[in-house]
Amino acid sequence: MNVPYRSAMAADPPARRGRPALLDAEQVVDAAVAILDAEGLAAVSFRRLSTELGVSHMTLYGYFDSKDDLLEALVARTIAVPAVRRSSTAPWDEVLLAVMLDIHRQLVSRPGIAELLITRELTGEWVAGVREQLLDILRNAGFTQRRATDGLSVLFNYLLGAVMIETHRGRGGSAASFRLGLRYLIDGLKSDLP
Amino acid sequence: MNVPYRSAMAADPPARRGRPALLDAEQVVDAAVAILDAEGLAAVSFRRLSTELGVSHMTLYGYFDSKDDLLEALVARTIAVPAVRRSSTAPWDEVLLAVMLDIHRQLVSRPGIAELLITRELTGEWVAGVREQLLDILRNAGFTQRRATDGLSVLFNYLLGAVMIETHRGRGGSAASFRLGLRYLIDGLKSDLP
DNA sequence: ACCTGAACACCGTTCAAGT
DNA sequence: ACCTGAACACCGTTCAAGT
Numbered sequence A, B: 001m002n003v004p005y006r007s008a009m010a011a012d013p014p015a016r017r018g019r020p021a022l023l024d025a026e027q028v029v030d031a032a033v034a035i036l037d038a039e040g041l042a043a044v045s046f047r048r049l050s051t052e053l054g055v056s057h058m059t060l061y062g063y064f065d066s067k068d069d070l071l072e073a074l075v076a077r078t079i080a081v082p083a084v085r086r087s088s089t090a091p092w093d094e095v096l097l098a099v100m101l102d103i104h105r106q107l108v109s110r111p112g113i114a115e116l117l118i119t120r121e122l123t124g125e126w127v128a129g130v131r132e133q134l135l136d137i138l139r140n141a142g143f144t145q146r147r148a149t150d151g152l153s154v155l156f157n158y159l160l161g162a163v164m165i166e167t168h169r170g171r172g173g174s175a176a177s178f179r180l181g182l183r184y185l186i187d188g189l190k191s192d193l194p
Numbered sequence C, D: 001a002c003c004t005g006a007a008c009a010c011c012g013t014t015c016a017a018g019t
Helices: A025-039 A046-053 A057-062 A067-078 A092-109 A113-119 A125-141 A145-167 A175-191 B025-039 B046-053 B057-062 B067-078 B092-109 B113-119 B125-140 B145-167 B175-191
Strands: none
Touching: A025 A046, A025 A067, A046 A057, A067 A113, A067 A125, A092 A113, A092 A125, A092 A145, A092 A175, A113 A145, A125 A145, A145 A175, A145 B145, A145 B175, A175 B145, A175 B175, B025 B046, B025 B067, B046 B057, B067 B113, B067 B125, B092 B113, B092 B125, B092 B145, B092 B175, B113 B145, B125 B145, B145 B175
16 A cells, blocks of 8 residues: 555655656546546546546556555545534534534535445545544433444435435435435434433 | 347247347346356446356347346346235334335345446336335325325435445444334334324 | 457556666 | 556447358
């Protein structure tokens, strides 16, 4: 595995020995995002990317060890862990609702990302960050660890299913009906509070 | 579009003029199911299938107009519309729960099918059949058409998300937590009954 | 009627070589 | 240090020809 974002992380002076790099990983991800937005996930390929960037497709292996590596960087770039103000005085169920709606909005706005989260191993710091945040909300509300992780699974199942269906625009999911189900789930969780 | 299952549907005597077919569509789907079960959806390809069947990959275009056509037949073959006995005296929410669990069991037992349902346009008689059945349950329970379709969206979002996550074995979904969320959703629907 | 190979336009990845 | 083309093992699909 390459050190991710090799060039971007270099805080030390750029005076290295040897041939200077043509690109840095950020530029590759930029180009990938542009293709994703314009033509969807299926159009994102090393070969396509390389012609867009004016390099050999093999050059990209200098920045990412594999296509999966690139896609993970794409996920990391494109969605932010929602900022939840822990100092908030709002009740936990309202905070939870707001965070879920925020994630939903982000994922729907970049079709393809939800698919990556489900399909690839869903590791990566975004997943861990969101997970930790939601677990915190549930534990602070009084759920046991076990109840909290089960509740989280339920919420993620619903969220990702809704996003997948909406973004592939089969019939079914409207934004309004997404809220409806989310309310059912959160009400259900509330009723199970010890 | 080819007439689906051309040979299989022929109830008239098989005496046709011209060269007899080497295969029929059922055999192709059989082979596709075998590959799906053994190696997953990504391994199902016209070329792979054709070597397995001992024909040119181009021969398969005589049975299916495109790969999407084949995949639709794969879905149709592999999952049955759950039999719901309308005469049942059980309350609607129990019937709904049972049907959802049945669909869940079927989809989990054949990883890849849920992905096809979401990704491809989700047309086809299986989807229509299940949809009609669940709508019936909800309408008979007293939901308006609007409420019923929204409820259905919510249930499908959850079901397909859960199956996708479980079959891709990211953390998250256990069969037990699937039931939990399903109960929340059905309880929510019940509480919204006019 | 039905089957076929060649060709086209794509993939990701390995390897050995070039600067 | 970094970049590159050739090669390998794959895709789906079109087309014109073969039986």
